[in-house]
Amino acid sequence: MKLSFRWYGESDRISLEYISQIPNMYSVVTAVYDVPVGEVWPRENIARLKKLTEDAGLKFEVIESVPVHEDIKLGLPTRDKYIEAYKENIRRLGEAGVKCICYNFMPVFDWTRTQLDKVAKDGSTSLVYYTEQLEKMDPLNGELSLPGWDSSYKKEDLKHLFEQYKLVDEEKLFENLKYFLEQIIPVCEEADVNMAIHPDDPPWPIFGLPKIITNEKNIDRFLKLVDSKRNGLTFCTGSLGADPNNDLVKMVDKYSKMGRIHFMHVRNIKILNNGFEETAHDNTYGSLDIIGIMRVLVDNGFDGYLRPDHGRMIWGETGKPGYGLYDRALGASYLNGVWEALEEERRK
Numbered sequence: 001m002k003l004s005f006r007w008y009g010e011s012d013r014i015s016l017e018y019i020s021q022i023p024n025m026y027s028v029v030t031a032v033y034d035v036p037v038g039e040v041w042p043r044e045n046i047a048r049l050k051k052l053t054e055d056a057g058l059k060f061e062v063i064e065s066v067p068v069h070e071d072i073k074l075g076l077p078t079r080d081k082y083i084e085a086y087k088e089n090i091r092r093l094g095e096a097g098v099k100c101i102c103y104n105f106m107p108v109f110d111w112t113r114t115q116l117d118k119v120a121k122d123g124s125t126s127l128v129y130y131t132e133q134l135e136k137m138d139p140l141n142g143e144l145s146l147p148g149w150d151s152s153y154k155k156e157d158l159k160h161l162f163e164q165y166k167l168v169d170e171e172k173l174f175e176n177l178k179y180f181l182e183q184i185i186p187v188c189e190e191a192d193v194n195m196a197i198h199p200d201d202p203p204w205p206i207f208g209l210p211k212i213i214t215n216e217k218n219i220d221r222f223l224k225l226v227d228s229k230r231n232g233l234t235f236c237t238g239s240l241g242a243d244p245n246n247d248l249v250k251m252v253d254k255y256s257k258m259g260r261i262h263f264m265h266v267r268n269i270k271i272l273n274n275g276f277e278e279t280a281h282d283n284t285y286g287s288l289d290i291i292g293i294m295r296v297l298v299d300n301g302f303d304g305y306l307r308p309d310h311g312r313m314i315w316g317e318t319g320k321p322g323y324g325l326y327d328r329a330l331g332a333s334y335l336n337g338v339w340e341a342l343e344e345e346r347r348k
Contacts, residue, residue, distance in 0.1 A: 007053075
């Protein structure tokens with residue numbers, strides 16, 4: 001397991017120096033953030049990220065993410081030019097030593113939450129998703145803006161996108177994803193880069209938009225679209241775990257044995273009747289069997305990348321919701337400790 005940490009580049013208030021001080025930290029997970037979606041990343045931008053990372057004693061091996069242009073997801077005639085740019089980005093990142101690219105195929109938005117600062121009994125704050133809050137929101141009226149979303153969309157652009165997606169159901173989205181993968185996976189083979197798709201978060205339709213990377217059946221279908229080891233998963237426990245019907249331990253066991261999990265996002269959530277709340281990573285805080293998940297990874301010899309996912313805001317820290325330093329550092333240390341204990345147990 002290669003322990004990793006999300007870093008939002010030079011504008012991130014959390015320094016590489018601090019990240020490097022987390023025990024057993026191997027690499028950062030970063031991206032070029034100042035190039036519009038669908039364009040080629042300049043080599044000098046990639047090289048600067050690599051130098052900054054390696055100067056801090058960390059590896060530059062995981063990119064999250066190279067965003068997929070909406071025209072590709074929609075299957076528009078213009079998609080081919082964006083796919084060509086995507087292929088060139090894969091080549092350039094491979095040249096720089098990147099081994100894994102995390103991406104998603106979620107229409108319009110990345111992850112969705114209804115509140116960013118829910119206060120817990122202990123005074124910490126976290127991200128939550130409550131059904132009754134979502135039902136009162138209308139993204140077309142500017143009522144929703146969350147970290148991870150493309151804030152460059154204007155209201156009229158969003159309305160146009162939603163109109164276009166009325167013609168795209170799950171079957172069509174799968175078809176468009178297959179077309180995309182058939183173009184890029186051969187480039188990944190040449191560049192020695194693994195593609196790792198992130199599940200839909202949450203794993204069900206919202207605002208009438210289709211979702212396809214949501215459960216075991218759909219993931220099985222996804223992996224067969226292009227049956228190559230380069231076509232793999234970012235297995236996010238918090239995303240898939242929001243649906244209690246998903247047996248995470250079984251799924252991690254299955255896909256890690258297949259060698260198709262390239263990247264793990266590990267966080268815990270508390271599942272509620274009306275949604276879920278993000279919690280501390282510790283097994284006792286949420287509904288997910290974090291130790292069971294880690295156990296099957298150890299048993300199956302997982303040697304991919306793993307990062308603590310969203311953290312709470314604790315100890316008075318302020319900043320990007322879900323991406324503070326303190327709780328994610330605690331999560332990294334917790335996961336590292338669990339991993340070491342399980343490895344020691346297995347040796348006995």
